[in-house]
Amino acid sequence: MPGDNPHARPGAAESVETPADESSTKLEKTFDPAHFEERWYSIWEAEGRFQPVGPPGSPRFVMVIPPPNVTGRLHIGHAFGRTLEDILARWKRMLGYRVLWVPGTDHAGIATQMVIERELAKEGIDKLELGRERFVERVWVWKRDAKDTIQSQIRRLGCSLDWTRERFTLDPELSAAVRHAFVRLYEEGLIYRGRYVVNWCPRCGTAVSDLEVVHKDVDGSLYRIRYDVPGVPSGAVVATTRPETMLGDTALAIHPDDPRTAKFQGKTAVLPIIGRELPVIEDPILVDREFGTGIVKVTPAHDANDFASGRRHGLEEVVVIGPDGRMTAEAGEYAGLDRFEARKGIVKRLQSENRLVGIDPHRHSLGHCQRCDTVIEPYLSTQWFVKIRPLADPAIRAVEAGEVRFVPELWTKTYFEWMRNIHDWCISRQLWWGHRIPAFTCANGHLTVAEEDLIACPTCGSIELTQDPDVLDTWFSSQLWPFSVFGWPKETDDYRGFYPTDVLVTGYDILFFWVARMIMAGIHFTGSAPFSTVHLHGLVRLAGEKMSKTRGNVIDPLVAISEFGADALRFTYASSATSGTTVTLDRDRLAGSRNFATKLWNAARFTLGQLEGKPRAESFEGRTLTLPDRWILSRLSRTAGDVNRHLAAFRFDEAAQALYGFLWHELCDGYLEMAKHILSGREGDDGAREVTRGVLHRCLADSLALLHPFMPFLTEEIWEKLTGRPGTLIVSPYPTGDPALEDPRAEAAVETLRALVTRVRNFRGERRVSPTEPVHLWIEPDPGDAEAAEDLRVLEPMLRHLARLSDLTFGPPAALGERDVVAGVPVGLALPAAASEADRARMAKTLAQLEKEADELSAKLRNPGFLDRAPADVVEKTRRRLQEVEERRAALGSAARQ
């Protein structure tokens, strides 16, 4: 978007210098990315290109990286997102912005802890024996390696991150930010501690938030169990999918208005096996009259609904399943048994007591741990929570007001849906790796939440203090990332200079986990949304592979880079980045991008060879440009405009396609072939050749600049040979298009030329003769269009050359050939050999198609509705189309009749 360019100047790359040392203009014959990729990265970094430069007031563009987990290495999904970000960063940098892109990593509590636990298990070390301190030390060692690996992967990708500002969520400054945020929310009453039923993972041994529970439909059983009710001989039949929890039942519930169960009102039931007396309570919220028997067993300690009902009715909360998933002492004879074993035992016992009325197959949704897939247990425990509504409402308003915008837009609705139905957030985790909760309890039971570690209890002065052993949910620190990286809550220069950021690029899978929470935290703590645009990209999957979870998409970006080159991987990512929700990556695409890189390389070799040691036009001012020159410069300018427009809309795929099409099909297939003709000396003079070389230079320079954000290494490598200014492409102006170069007349003329050439080639193909077989072409430009006719005259030598014509005649086609109309120009084509029966048949077929189309078009033009209501230009276009079809019919018809 040209208007967006702070130092826009047309003719971006025009003023580059001729290299001083001619020997340096040679490119290696074979293209090997490994030769130069790492070298350029070092040069850019050493020259400080990744750091924001320019006066503080000048336009800036800031992003923070979504910090990868330090669990191991980067996968193809991360590399995808980082590539898109780097394209934006390099594009904006070349447009003259002060670009800052902040790198860093996330400690990733549960995920990282699990990795280390697995390692320890392999070594036969017991975590508990090792102890918290030594365990955490061990994770830090792991973290250093993982961070290095991740950093080197990101570097290999070419990402222009400012490594001098690298952050880690457990850095002292960022930990201080976490404590500050926690204390502030606590003091504001937005963090509270309480005993509630939470999602508990027995394997991880920690509470998790609602978002960390993955619901899956499973085929289970619905057990119908009869409880004795004194006074009601039939007893009460309840249905449950989890019979083991019945040991924790403390009531039965019925709906007050359900006549079926009215007889239980005020009664007391007896819990089988245990013998506990269960009051029958009436709870219209808990009991759905439509479902099952209308009687619900109430287990306040093991079901969130039952818990709420229990609190409403003051029921006892009996925990029968412990944090390890085994039955507690409250479970009597089942104590110590695994929850699923206990279920089997209980069912058996009920059966033997004739209390099991039935077992029905029942498909229902079951929560699983996001990390380890263990069945989540609702578990009553004391945890810390964020009261979310007061944070969510302003975050909703910010998006409504357009302060934050989602691209693609469809995510806006998803965001609203979630935010409007959001629940309080359980933030405490019973883990060792993470930010310790800054809450301290003294010997006298006084709880204090404080930013600094306490020496004595502020309430009673006791010096016997224990800090809460729990850590915070990783996302609690991640939500602060866009400002904690800049030193918040301190008013640092970076915080003042670079916050809020501009764009956040991430996968839609963490919209709720991370993006929404950052918006809430940003607004609450800093008063502004942390970014103005969120680009949510699709999730990467490999071709042929289903979306399945633990398939572990094992394609390491580094493997792809070593095989195809970083530029090819990046270009593949860009061209695959459609607006859909999945991005498919496959080897054929990678190979295609590699081929494209090679194409550019070879086009550059050719161009550099032509320029070497020969004069070229430094400027086109006052020089006579040929139609092909004007055409390619016009196309170049339009391409630049298109690319900028597509990037501004986050349409990386369209931008990549525009560049691909221009470079390959117009510059290489079109202009280079025409330039060869001029440069060979067969047409034009020395001046024309100078101009051609100037145009070639300009096209290559601008192509390199336009492609640089996508393929930074290769373009910088060629740029050095072209300009003799190594490592400067990254900070060269980005072409935005030059309206002065746009030339519809030249475009039309060359399009006609190319169409004629194609028609001749295709004629040879149809007649099955070699491309060198002499062909005589007649063309009869419309005298009514003087400009077009004149341009065709001018292009005659080019037409002869490209179509390898033996003869070219301007005038009515001779009667012996085949006739057609190409781009509005009547033509005749003839070979020495006469047309065969097969040729006539083919022509007849084409003729039939044309007749059909002519009928349709004329029917349309006879339709009054169309003539009255369709816009004039559409009607006119239809008329012209009909005219052309009729002309072709006439031409072909006359030839076919011969």
Added chain:
RNA sequence: GGGGGGUUAGCUCAGCGGUAGAGCGCCUGCUUUACACGCAGGAAGUCGCAGGUUCGAGACCUGCACCCCCCACCA
């Protein structure tokens, strides 16, 4: 139970009111002095189904079918 997305050439996907596009694959020719990771030409689509709106519909509306994703405290 709610919400969202998809269904276009063999494959992967663009297009989103004016009678279909790309890349890859496929077929046929090519040592055309940058490139076989190439050049030239070509074949290939009832745009999921049925209605409707419109002069005109892959494109807008309404149903339907089948796929996918997200959210959800249905014992």
